[in-house]
Amino acid sequence: MSQADIQYISDETGKITGVIVPIDIWREVESEKETAWLLKSKAMRERLIEAKSRTDGIPFEVVLEKLGV
Numbered sequence: 001m002s003q004a005d006i007q008y009i010s011d012e013t014g015k016i017t018g019v020i021v022p023i024d025i026w027r028e029v030e031s032e033k034e035t036a037w038l039l040k041s042k043a044m045r046e047r048l049i050e051a052k053s054r055t056d057g058i059p060f061e062v063v064l065e066k067l068g069v
Contacts, residue, residue, distance in 0.1 A: 009018040038044045
């Protein structure tokens with residue numbers, strides 16, 4: 001993905017009024033916004049840090065089986 005993948009929309013005077021971005025870039029931006037919002041809360045920041053450092057869990061295949069997927 002490069003800057004060239006972003007398309008700019010302009011009005012009749014040439015003023016840029018919007019952009020079109022590839023969905024991959026948009027999802028990355030949305031993810032970063034969500035993470036920043038979560039990190040504003042001390043409790044959520046602590047939960048995220050704890051979750052990131054966890055080493056135990058349920059294998060993905062087991063979860064799928066339990067969900068019947």
